[in-house]
Amino acid sequence: MPFKLKLKKTRQYNVASKTLFVISVELLDGGIADCTLSADSTGQECLDNVCQRQGINQPEFFGLRYLNRNQQSRWVQLERPLKRQLDKCASSHQLHLRVMYYVISGTSLITDEVTRYHYFLQLKSDLIEGRMVCDCQQAVVLASYSWQAEYGNNHDRERHTVEYLKNLLKFPKQMIDGGQIVEDSTLAESGRLEWLTAAVIQHHMALHNMSQAKAEEGYISACQLLRGYGQEMFVARDQIKQQEVTIAVSVTGIMVILETSDTPHFYRWMDITNVINHKRTFTIECQNPVDSASFVLPTPEDGKYVWRIGASNALVTPLALRVFMGGGDHLFSHGSPALLPLKYFI
Numbered sequence: 001m002p003f004k005l006k007l008k009k010t011r012q013y014n015v016a017s018k019t020l021f022v023i024s025v026e027l028l029d030g031g032i033a034d035c036t037l038s039a040d041s042t043g044q045e046c047l048d049n050v051c052q053r054q055g056i057n058q059p060e061f062f063g064l065r066y067l068n069r070n071q072q073s074r075w076v077q078l079e080r081p082l083k084r085q086l087d088k089c090a091s092s093h094q095l096h097l098r099v100m101y102y103v104i105s106g107t108s109l110i111t112d113e114v115t116r117y118h119y120f121l122q123l124k125s126d127l128i129e130g131r132m133v134c135d136c137q138q139a140v141v142l143a144s145y146s147w148q149a150e151y152g153n154n155h156d157r158e159r160h161t162v163e164y165l166k167n168l169l170k171f172p173k174q175m176i177d178g179g180q181i182v183e184d185s186t187l188a189e190s191g192r193l194e195w196l197t198a199a200v201i202q203h204h205m206a207l208h209n210m211s212q213a214k215a216e217e218g219y220i221s222a223c224q225l226l227r228g229y230g231q232e233m234f235v236a237r238d239q240i241k242q243q244e245v246t247i248a249v250s251v252t253g254i255m256v257i258l259e260t261s262d263t264p265h266f267y268r269w270m271d272i273t274n275v276i277n278h279k280r281t282f283t284i285e286c287q288n289p290v291d292s293a294s295f296v297l298p299t300p301e302d303g304k305y306v307w308r309i310g311a312s313n314a315l316v317t318p319l320a321l322r323v324f325m326g327g328g329d330h331l332f333s334h335g336s337p338a339l340l341p342l343k344y345f346i
Contacts (some may be wrong), residue, residue: 021083023049025064025095028121033097043078043085045200050097058115063100074305075100075312085313097123098342099317102230104252109219120149122224128171132228136182140196142222143169144203153208166197231255234306239281239294247295247306251313254284256293267291269314275288277307 051059099122099174187193231248248255274285295302
């Protein structure tokens, strides 16, 4: 008598689909790009996906930011799985495409047109939001370049009057006028808004027939002269003096700004032998020990983050390349930061 086998009915399903998730990335032009990734996808995969779809051929200038649970903006660690970082640290899965590494002399390193356009948009945001500081004359020049970069020779003298443009042109949140800080909210009542707008109209006439690409380059070069350009800032306390300071990290080095002094102290990467993080403490060790200093951040997470940002910025310099590859003393003490793209020696 033959055996009757009772086979259990099963339903097929795609196991892989359960590991996928969707990330929304805000672009520099205000648009949104949705990326479908796996749970193991790294931040770099997400960045490459977004840049490829936007036609950005130099993604090495960019990074991805998120808001942590304290509503502080933080950089994604591109070499690590993205979902784990966001689940652990972020307030949501919303990301923002932003410029992470700034060029400091001209625009020759930015060879891709779309990359340059997004770089221009980043600087425009930095200026308007007050991350860079300029005086009124610089604001006029930058607004003129911005107008030409975005609209070209579309300048109708009869239509583009002061009254028409004064609420369309974007000026920085803060400007310096005669040594005093001027808030954009007071421009209209003080009469400065009309003066600035008229000055932009006059200056823009001199840019007639300038290509939009050249205007973007002019805007970038003008921004490179401003205070705050390319810097990421953190509030800390000097461990010895017990004074509140601002630590500004960039590809050129670390600037320490004291509230009680008009003269900041600047540490160039070539003068730094070691950067150490221990809990809340961030220490800069210099070739001249007298110049070394330690600073206390609000939390251990802040201390680690400042160290990581310093490490990533230093690694785009030629000196850091030599040090990291064994040509000198080790520059960083905390862990092993990922080796970043180093073909752009800034």
